[in-house]
Amino acid sequence: MNGVQGQARTRGNFELITWFFMRISGVLLLFLVLGHLTIMHIVNDIQEIDYAFVVGRWISPFWRIYDMLLLWLALIHGANGLRVIVDDYARHRGWRVFWKAVLYTITAVLLFMGTEVILTFRSVG
């Protein structure tokens, strides 16, 4: 039980805050995802969802903010879940560092790409 008295104690409130974040983001995501699914699959047929549809939607800042929230919350919620799984199952220090490096890199790249698109998107033609 070195972890109990050792290094893990210096991590401040990190685990507490991520735990709380999972609860809050989980509740928000429930509504955001259900809204998203309703619009994309029930109100509109997937066949109708094309470039023009996205252009029309993203004219309004509301939908950009909506999609931004969905992107950030879902990615960080998912990444944190995976971080916890790595902590649970990767018992060897080296593997833990390796898997977290992979996880954080992929998350950062996806977050950056998605955010960039949502912020800078302009319709062409």
Next chain:
Amino acid sequence: MQVRVRIRRYDPAQDQRPRYQEYVVDAEPEDRLLDVLNRIKWEIDGTLTFRRSCAHGVCGSDAMLINGVNRLACKVLVRDLGSTITVEPLRGFPVVKDLVVDMTGFFKAYRAVKPWLINDETPPPTERLQSPSERERFDDTTKCILCASCTTSCPSFWSNPEYIGPAAIVNAHRFIFDSRDRGAAERLDVLNSREGVWRCRTIFNCTDACPRGIEVTRAIQDVKRLLLTERV
């Protein structure tokens, strides 16, 4: 009636790996499993090794995996177990011999939460008084007998023996929510670490396993909630 008892045995001096041995024993339906184990040890095979002491569900020595669930051998009756009974050591601890496990880590985690009254104030001339509702607040967690049934039923603990485990959290809860105690902050520091309460995934195995009926998962949630309101 006759029961077949399959016991997972391991003698580090002889066995490469654990093996199962079967014993056929006469038993009354009202016998406790502990009586059956004693009969095997005293009359059939003296090499069988297990812990027990009080034989009345108080000392917590004889927790074991009985038909796949953690129970005290002295508290389960043969009639509730069927005619074939499988007995194995608690999961997640190193096996010392047969049903005896090494609980060093378990008690280290227990000591880490300082399971004693911390209060440096000058003691009052009589007792430190407490209202019935203040006593009620931690009543459930006073019942722990440190049998380790909860901790060794927890999948988070199985995958990560560094996790402080439900039993230590229950015993921290017993003092954190005691109005006479002043050591909550020290204990919460330990429980707020990566290997503390945040390893709990609310699986509820601990609550199912507790032979004293302690609502273990609720106690863990109490601590999480307190951390949330105190430290955020």
